[in-house]
Amino acid sequence: MPEASDRCPRCGGGFHCGINDAGPCACTTVTLSPALQATLRRQYAGCLCLRCLGELAAADTSPSAPPARA
Numbered sequence: 001m002p003e004a005s006d007r008c009p010r011c012g013g014g015f016h017c018g019i020n021d022a023g024p025c026a027c028t029t030v031t032l033s034p035a036l037q038a039t040l041r042r043q044y045a046g047c048l049c050l051r052c053l054g055e056l057a058a059a060d061t062s063p064s065a066p067p068a069r070a
Contacts, residue, residue, distance in 0.1 A: 026050050027053055033062045040056070
């Protein structure tokens with residue numbers, strides 16, 4: 001597992017953003033509605049940790065929100 005080299009702007013926890021890694025980043029497994037994506041882009045300057053993304057996706061009630069994945 002990669003070292004936690006990044007800090008989540010939402011919870012302050014450490015995590016590894018894998019966007020520049022050879023394989024896909026773990027965040028690509030989380031489905032976010034377009035409305036939630038736009039909100040997060042306005043609210044935060046950087047990537048959020050996987051735990052926060054999962055919590056936000058599960059709590060998303062916007063009309064275009066996809067069904068929550070287990």
